[in-house]
Amino acid sequence: MTHRMALLIALGVSAFLTLVIAVVTLAPVSGLPGMQVSDKIYHALAFGSLAFPVTVVRPRWWAATILVIAVYGGLIEVIQPFVGRSMELNDWFADIIGAAIGAGAGAVVGLLMGSRLGLRRA
DSSP: OOOOHHHHHHHHHHHHHHHHHHHHHHGGGGGGOSSOHHHHHHHHOOOOOOHHHHHHHOOOGGHHHHHHHHHHHHHHHGGGGGGGGOOOHHHHHHHHHHHHHHHHHHHHHHHTTTTTTTOOOO
C-alpha cells in the first residue's frame, strides 16, 4: 500500500470517528445508556482512537494531531450547553490526554512498524 493511500484511509477513519464522537457527545443525556465507569475514560478512549490512525501513517504529525483534536474537544464542550448537556473542563482534559496517548501510540507504531505494515512512501 502506498503512503498516500494509507493516509487517505487513516483520514477517512478519523473523519468517521469525528462524526461518531460528535453524535455521541452532542446527543441528549437521556438518550445515552447508563455509564458504569467514569465518562472520562470514554472521552480518553474516543479521542485517543481519533488520534491513532493519522499518526500511524504520519508519525511526525503527532503535535498537530493533538492540537487539532484538543480544539475539536473544546468546541464540543462549548456547544454542549446548547443541546442540553453540561460543559465540563475535566471532559476536555480527558479528551486531550486521550489524544496525546493515541497520537503517541500511533507515532510509535508508525515509526517502528510502518514498513512492516506496508506503509511505504509513494
